[in-house]
Amino acid sequence: MDERTGVFRVYRVVNAVPHINLFDTDATRLYTVYQSGYGERQPAVDDLRTGDLVEATLGGDPDDSDEAWSLLSFERLDRVAxxxxxxxxxxxxxxxxxxxxxxxxxxxxxxxxxxxxxxxxxxxxxxxxxxxxxxxxxxxxxxxxxxxxxxxxxxxxxxxxxxxxxxxxxxxxxxxxxxxxxxxxxxxxxxxxxxxxxxxxxxxxxxxxxxxxxxx
Incomplete structure (x- = not known):
């Protein structure tokens, strides 16, 4: 598993989509991230809103375009409502x-x-x-x-x-x-x-x- 650490803008898409999109503000790349399966960290993930700015580490396989990434850790820095x-x-x-x-x-x-x-x-x-x-x-x-x-x-x-x-x-x-x-x-x-x-x-x-x- 590879890791990516950076500052990301959160896009929650819509309820019908089981993923969150994270825009890497430095590399200008969009990552698709699982929005569930985080155990005790799930409430914090659920609290993320479209427009949030987070510092985060993602884990995933950059060669597998069909597999989403996971949020290994994150901290919210700011929010544009x-x-x-x-x-x-x-x-x-x-x-x-x-x-x-x-x-x-x-x-x-x-x-x-x-x-x-x-x-x-x-x-x-x-x-x-x-x-x-x-x-x-x-x-x-x-x-x-x-x-x-x-x-x-x-x-x-x-x-x-x-x-x-x-x-x-x-x-x-x-x-x-x-x-x-x-x-x-x-x-x-x-x-x-x-x-x-x-x-x-x-x-x-x-x-x-x-x-x-x-x-x-």
Missing amino acids: MDFAVDAEIPAVAAALWEPGLERPASTVLEENGEQVAECFVQPRAPLPGGAFVPSVLTGLVPMESLLTELPGIGEPPTDAIFIDPDPPDADSYSRPYGVAVLFTAEADELLAEFRERYDLPADADNRPEYDPYGL
């Missing part, structure tokens, strides 16, 4: 950002009482697997680790993130060619509350969409 809204109305600020033919994410800074407290991004579907937005976020396939470290338009790290998809996860076609991410700093208060209320996203709730990616 992530929430998800699907089949939802796109906020006007995001609709105004989008331009036909856009190939890379575009963003704008949002203010609260004259202070910069959030940044809104539109992510083109084109480079994502199957064009799916929220499912790609949930599995760790959207390249955004740099944004989770520091928001480029503000220069501060986010503490909360809301991902908005105008279509359901099992959509055969898409009403808009992009998804939306709104990342908030610790200074966001009323603005974050407004987004949570608008999209019915209570704090500390598991609002990952219920769907089976194996059945899509």
